[in-house]
Amino acid sequence: MTASGTVAFENSEISWPRSLRFWLLLIFDIPSIACSLFVLYHILINRKSRHALHNHTIIILLIIALIFQLTDIPWYLDFIRQGFVWPSIPVRCLLWWLIDLGFYNTAALILAWTSIERHILVFHNRWISTKKKRFYVHYLPLYILIIYSITYYTIVIFFPPCHHTYTYILPVCAASPCHLFHPILGLWEMGIHGCLSTILVAFFSISLLIRVIIHKHRRNRVFRWRIYRKMIIQLLSISILYLVLNFPIMIMSVAHLCGLPAYIGVEAQQITFFLTYWVMFLLPFVTLSSLPSLRTNICW
Structure with missing residues (x-):
């Protein structure tokens, strides 16, 4: 409850039964881990796939998803089994926040850059025609994003300018570090890591599709659709997954920022927050579906 006695996101839990959440998470987590390992293995073991520029951000996203599947989800399952966060010490909450909030939003930032970079790879490949250009246009932005995100979340979670409240009786310790x-x-956090990332993913993914359609129908232009089809479909598939599960959160956050009382829409927030786990669950499957060469390696 808040000071006024109303229910808010940070002091309430989703109404879905814990047993239902337990089985939903467990049923999806196991095949997601297997799929993540399968896709990562086949991308990394193949030299051509490993060095393909368009696969680098996908590799990072899959690694983040795998870490999420191996840590965040088991911790949530253990919370349901125990009935509280165990061990009930601050460092457990800090680590959980780092994974649940920090890694998730890092993935959002990487995806936002991916949606921008696809335009470069498809329509401006001269920008990456030399080793020096590839460093500044492709590698450097990735390094900056990763270093920035790690530094930012390490500081705001482990060395915040405020005092954390650790709620051990709620999942993810209420998922509310004080910097929020x-x-x-x-x-x-909300404007840049939340709303702006979502807007960038939506805008650049849609604009990429529009540009591709326009170029394909211009007879005086040669567009190598077969070469770029895989990376375009790959981005659009992942972007749709991210947007479907994150857009409602963005709308609700903006509404609260504009004056909507905190107690309105709490249940909807809890449900959408819980459903964002499926971004990490489904990411390896969406990636696999966009890589026909990998699908043929699966023995049914």
């Missing part, structure tokens, strides 16, 4: 309520950091 900081007047500056909270706005930065």
Whole structure:
């Protein structure tokens, strides 16, 4: 309850029975781990796939998803089994927040860059025609994003300018590190890591599709559709997955920022927050479906 006695996101739990959540998470987590390992193995073991520029962000996303599947989900399952966060110590909450919030939003930032970079790979390949250009256009932005995200979340979670409240009787320790309520950091978190990432993914994914359609229908232009089809379908598939499960959260966050009382839409927030786990569950399968060469390696 809040100070006024109303229910808010940070002090409530989704109404779905814990037993239902347990089996949903367990049933999806096991095949997701297997699929993540399968896709990563086949991308990394193949030299051509490993060095393909369009696969680098996908590899990072799959690694993040695998870490998520191996840590965040088992911790949630253990919470349901125990009935509380165990061990009930601050470091457990800090690590859980780092994975659940930090890694998830890092994946969102990487996906936003991926949606931008696909335009470069498809329509401006001269920008990456030399080793030096590839470093500045392809590798450097990735390095900056990863270093920034690791640094940012390490500071705001482990060395915050505020005092954390550890709620051991709620999943993910209430998923509410104190910086989310900081007047500056909270706005930065929601505005940049949340809303802006979602908007960038939507805008650049849709604009990529529009540009492809336009180029395909211009007779005076040669567009190598067969070469770029895989990376275009790959981005659109992952973007749709991300947007479907994250767009409702963005809408609700903006509504609360614009004055909607915190107690309105709490249940919807809890449900959408829980469903975002399926971004990490389904990511390896969506990636696999966009790689026909890998699908042929599966023995049914």
